[in-house]
Amino acid sequence: MRVPSLQQTTFAVLFFSISVAVPAFAAEQAVTTDIGTLDQGTAEKAFPAKPPYSPYAGRNFPTRPFFGDTHLHTSFSMDAGAFGARLGPKDAYRFAKGEEVIASSGQHAKLSRPLDFLVVTDHSDGMGFFPQLMAADPVLMATPQGRKWYDQINSGQGATAAIDIITSFGKGQLPKGFPTPGTAAYRSAWRETIKAAEEANEPGHFTAFIGYEWTSNAGGNNLHRNVIWRDNGAKASLIEPFTTQPPLGSPNPRDLWKWMAMCEEKTGAEILALAHNGNLSNGRMFPIIESFNGKRIDREYAENRVRWEPLYEATQIKGDGETHPFLSPNDEFANFERWDKGNLDLTELKKPEMLEFEYVRSGLRNGLKMEAELGVNPYKFGLVGSTDAHTGLAAVEEDNFFGKTSSSEPSAERATHPFVKTDKAVIMGWEQTASGYAAVWATENTREAIFDAMKRRETYATTGPRMVVRFFGGWDFEAGDANNRMPARIGYTKGVPMGGDLSNAPQGKSPSFLVAALKDPIGANLDRIQVIKGWLGKDGQTQERIYDVAVSGGRKIEADGRSRVPVGNTVDIANATWTNTIGAGEMITVWKDPDFDPALRAFYYLRVIEIPTPRWTAYDAKYFGVTMPKEAPMTTTERAYTSPIWYTP
């Protein structure tokens, strides 16, 4: 353990709940301050060879974000299988860990860097394989036939046994109750999913969560939710996932929440759900009028929604969901990767009045309104991004994009092939968005720590790059804090992190925020950091406003809080390259709300924007030597969205 400085000791006192540790730190600190200079001998003492047993001693706040995907399908999802996905959950976890795999299209695939965590979320509907196949009577029985197969398998003749089993099965000659060998009782894809997560999970290195997608799609309107377990397989295997098809399942989120409550109560597990693609819900994702009963949402809805759904997946391959130009006409970054033609299957076209109930920003705004009405904010959610890829490959870097389905893995034609086509509209392959990942500020890379961070919404969404983003809100941040050598420590000491709450405004004070971002180490520089504020006015109407709080290249922030000079563009589309000669590698600042009214409910979140870079379509055009359609964008501005910090009077 390095001898702590005065600052660190203060910190240790602040954060150490173990009382015995404090005097020890204080004693050591006295040693350093007494010796003004360090010679060789004392330097050795100052840097002892052995660190403390726990690498987290002395810093129980998260020190780095973990990047992952909360939403990935494999061949276990029926639609993924139909599109030719061959990779199962095991392969998906291997790929996320940085291993090279052979994609379903036969191409070699590898991530630039491993992810820190992954949730394989196959659709619960149609997930089963063998429950139907083997029918009833799961009692394990030893039979002569069974024993023979068992012996064959254990002597390395699995293939022979498999053929024999298949043949017997076909002739109806399986012994009664004989389960598939090698496992207890019969198997289901759910058990297999759990098993794959259990095997891939390596606390401290890589977290493999157990989860599934509840794919409610009533009338083609996307109300999908992913469900994630904090716990291990022992608890998750006590239950089977909730489906959407009556009579066993239901497409109504209220029924999912009932099932979740039952699951926690009866199995002792802890689970959460997160929805996605409001942009394809045709006005139903963040409702004020519930689509299932036509009534205004009530307190029960609000309580359950906020209890079970602490996060929302704000960006993914089927479009970005932060806001829409129609909703945010003064936001020049709003028109980004929008999928706004209709619902999920394009059976119903979009109408402008639907948009308000589909996007993150308007959802957060309406949450404030509903909180004033019901006493509970149903839409108090944090933000993550994820892929929703149906390939088993969480690969959404622009230069390493493996598409939405196995049929849209890299090929010369994928951009010009229709993605969805009906008599009403068409979405082309090039409209797929190479996005996104979830960043979680957890204390360590374990299921428990990451899950707990998700519950407290200490998360942000990125459209693919792994930028580091910090956001703290409080009442006492000062300009000098932006130069503090331990930004995180000052942040946690003086304020609350992203996803947190502010209230009890001190007389005459406005909230201040410590805001910081660091570019992806192998990615593009940053253009700017913006604070997006939403609030509920005295007239009961919600408002929003954008503040540029840090801009690169010495550009000026005007009196209205905006910097309207674009950062520039270095993209060479033909060669799919760019340079970091514009923008900034890092940004940190303290921002105080100049328009604060302590009587009004508000939320604040950050949007971090990168300089323009080549979009995946540019990499495709270059690699395959093809010409993209004129309407396909060839550059993109990647971004990150943090969970909000809410102010409640």
Add this chain to the structure above:
Amino acid sequence: MKFPLLREPLFQFLVLGAALFGLFHVVGNKKADAPEKIVVSSARIENLADGFARTWRRPPGKEELQGLVDDYIRDEVFYREGRAAGLDRDDVIIRRRVRQKMEFFAEDASVPEPSEAQLAAYLEANPERFKTEERLTFRQVFLSATRRGAAIDRDGEQVSNTLALADKAVDTAAFGDPFLLGEEFRSVSLTELAGIFGDVFAKRMAALELNRWRGPIPSSFGHHFVYISERIQGGTPPLDAIRDTVRSEWSNARRLEAEHKLYGSLRERYEIVVEQLPATSVQAEAR
């Protein structure tokens, strides 16, 4: 997720036409016969109730069970009629599903419990797969490219000179810039280092000596001077320490091998004839 083809009017028309044709054929033929029987056996009902209980952690109520049985009958009626009409034939979804089930069989049959000797042999044959990474504990003095711009090289030289004397005086708080992820890093693996600072940085760090200020090491953020106080060497741990990992890798290897073998032995049952493609339908290979 929907299938674009299913939305094609012509396709829909053809499918419907074929279905109706098939249905009339089947229904017409059946008229004379006694109605086909659908028996919902008690085992089936138990199975339905069991499925319910696995989702809801309680047995279904009377009405719920009736609902499940009704739904099953509905399923069965449509399934039988659809099959009779040949709707299952050449259905890409059904084909792939069936193929998956076959592969599942192979996997199931291929992964018995490995013996201790098998695991040890696998570990010995694939030591690279199980190597733990080297981990470093270090602190840094960071010079930000954003903050210092063109002055970074000159400043770097100054820092370098000062740190060369650091055996005498090291109060690093006095120089350098704040780094968002801090100045102290404990027990960080080279992969994690690459994730935070980039590949080049991680490679340089791997080669540095202990207990000396060294630098500048460039990253895309600026210049870093580092003092590595501990290096935990990587290596291949004993089997006892990584049994689960070895087991899962071993199983995975077996799984792939078994699938390959199963396919091979099933394929042997067929004589496969592939007709020559007409030359016009083969595109010249692009690359």
